[in-house]
Amino acid sequence: MLITIINPKNNSPLNIVDGKLTDNEGNTFPVINGIPRIADIENYTDNFGVQWNKFDTTQLDRERDGLTHSNKRLFAESGWCADDLTSKNILEVGSGAGRFSKVVLECTKANLYSVDYSDAVSANYKNNGQIAPERFHLFQASIYELPFPDNSFDKVFCFGVLQHTPDFQLSIKALVDKAKPGSEIVVDFYAIKGWWTKIHAKYILRPITKKLSHKSLMTIIQKNINWMMWLFDVLQLSGFGVLTRFIPIADMRLFPKNLTITERKEWAFLDTFDMFSPEYDNPQRIIDVVKMFEKYGADVNYYGIIEYDEGSGAVVRAIKKN
Numbered sequence: 001m002l003i004t005i006i007n008p009k010n011n012s013p014l015n016i017v018d019g020k021l022t023d024n025e026g027n028t029f030p031v032i033n034g035i036p037r038i039a040d041i042e043n044y045t046d047n048f049g050v051q052w053n054k055f056d057t058t059q060l061d062r063e064r065d066g067l068t069h070s071n072k073r074l075f076a077e078s079g080w081c082a083d084d085l086t087s088k089n090i091l092e093v094g095s096g097a098g099r100f101s102k103v104v105l106e107c108t109k110a111n112l113y114s115v116d117y118s119d120a121v122s123a124n125y126k127n128n129g130q131i132a133p134e135r136f137h138l139f140q141a142s143i144y145e146l147p148f149p150d151n152s153f154d155k156v157f158c159f160g161v162l163q164h165t166p167d168f169q170l171s172i173k174a175l176v177d178k179a180k181p182g183s184e185i186v187v188d189f190y191a192i193k194g195w196w197t198k199i200h201a202k203y204i205l206r207p208i209t210k211k212l213s214h215k216s217l218m219t220i221i222q223k224n225i226n227w228m229m230w231l232f233d234v235l236q237l238s239g240f241g242v243l244t245r246f247i248p249i250a251d252m253r254l255f256p257k258n259l260t261i262t263e264r265k266e267w268a269f270l271d272t273f274d275m276f277s278p279e280y281d282n283p284q285r286i287i288d289v290v291k292m293f294e295k296y297g298a299d300v301n302y303y304g305i306i307e308y309d310e311g312s313g314a315v316v317r318a319i320k321k322n
């Protein structure tokens with residue numbers, strides 16, 4: 001059954017009138033590039049809009065080249081089986097350029113409702129809009145103002161997003177609210193592993209880098225990426241990998257191993273911009289995230305670090321109470 005689309009400010013159903021989504025009180029939301037925008041077009045996630053439209057295909061799986069990183073991460077972290085998802089309504093929050101949307105649309109027969117607060121939705125639509133249009137419903141919307149009634153979804157997932165929201169707890173609450181009672185919510189996020197987590201070039205430099213214009217930050221990364229990649233590899237190969245945390249570049253050990261040299265550089269550029277540009281970067285202790293789910297009415301059925309392919313993620317899975 002289709003999910004009703006609502007104005008999150010008054011819960012009134014939205015219908016298309018003259019090309020705009022319109023509620024019973026006459027409030028309207030534009031449809032731009034084929035995507036309803038139930039949010040301020042410009043907001044604190046603009047860096048992600050820039051990033052995902054520039055690197056729109058960089059992290060997409062390409063089966064023919066043996067790149068199946070997103071597929072492995074989605075199914076390993078969620079523990080879901082593709083066949084069980086047929087006709088289920090799945091909510092994805094913070095879809096970026098759509099690496100996981102693509103996996104859901106291609107590998108399952110689920111109906112996918114996907115949102116991102118930034119114009120990354122344009123990249124997602126470009127990448128995935130034609131795969132299964134009848135099963136794909138994409139919106140620009142915030143986790144705090146989702147255009148769906150509470151208790152709607154059979155599955156909810158949110159990967160790589162929560163640390164970039166201003167209030168981690170309220171973000172968890174928003175996800176739990178949208179799940180049906182008895183349904184599962186799965187999240188992954190940056191974890192605080194110990195006192196050393198924030199002793200890292202990222203957290204030392206972010207107060208400055210997040211204030212730079214996107215263009216200036218891109219230029220700085222462009223000018224420095226080659227020596228940073230070289231130094232990272234030298235330290236790693238010579239047994240001083242622990243020191244790579246002081247190089248202001250993304251952790252390249254987490255990239256798929258079968259990237260070409262050009263692809264590896266593109267991933268390094270993308271992930272370095274991704275670590276220095278966001279307004280918010282709030283890693284959490286896994287146990288604190290468990291408590292947040294319990295506070296907002298969900299029983300945690302798994303928490304910990306899940307390994308997949310070359311990567312790993314801090315994951316919490318929870319079932320909303322009946």
Ligand SMILES: C[S@@+](CC[C@H](N)C(=O)[O-])C[C@H]1O[C@@H](n2cnc3c(N)ncnc32)[C@H](O)[C@@H]1O
Pocket residue numbers: 045048049052059093094095096097098099100115116117118120141142143144159160161164165274
């Ligand atoms: C690091 S990206 C991850 C994207 C995608 N999940 C992936 O792993 O490729 C984080 C995404 O979260 C989105 N985001 C941040 N705050 C959000 C909010 N309040 N509501 C919805 N999406 C948000 C950003 O726009 C961005 O696309």
